[in-house]
Amino acid sequence: MSSDDDLAWDEDVRLAVYRAFSSRGRPPTAPELADAAHGSLAVAKQALHRMADPRWLWLDDREHVALAAPFAAVPLGFAVMGEHTMWWGGCAWDSFAIPHLVEGEPEVLVATRCPGCGEPSALVVRRDKPPQGSHVAYFPAAPHLLAEDRRKQRLYCSESCVDSPGPTLGLEPLWELAKDWYAGCLEPGYRMRGPAAAKEYFVAKGQAGAFRSG
Known part of the structure; x- marks a missing residue:
């Protein structure tokens, strides 16, 4: 062979x-x-x-x-519910990416619980525009270092609920970064971005300054 x-x-x-x-x-x-x-x-x-x-x-x-x-395939803190299918999202970033990948599900409900105050939340994430609200996504390290434990990449009610050091993103920049991150993964020839390509992606999205180098 x-x-x-x-x-x-x-x-x-x-x-x-x-x-x-x-x-x-x-x-x-x-x-x-x-x-x-x-x-x-x-x-x-x-x-x-x-x-x-x-x-x-x-x-x-x-x-x-x-x-x-x-x-x-296992619960990691995010339930992503479409009209026809329910998924477990790997993290906040991954959950926001799903409606951009699944052709028949342009709108999903992302349900999770704030790790800070414990309050449940549910956000409608659409393919055509970001959700609104005070929530922030927390990353224990720079998001381009995707070997970090996804279970720590959580969605908090607000900045005041975050009690650990690390980058955070509001809903709009999170949505903007997530929507194209996995583009092509359902087609032949897809390759996951490494750290260098990820940094280029952040620059193209206007978010290079939001992350520490890690």
């Missing part, structure tokens, strides 16, 4: 993962993974291990996909 074969199977398996999450809110079944790897579940699992990366693809102890950013 050549390295070219490996790469081809990796991409087929990645697409199977992302398309299952986008359409059903959960990862593909074992038969679906096997189909993506030309009938072999073992080959599919090898592909998942090659692609595993703390920035965007997590596997649990049973080799199941726990997260394919922005989609999660």
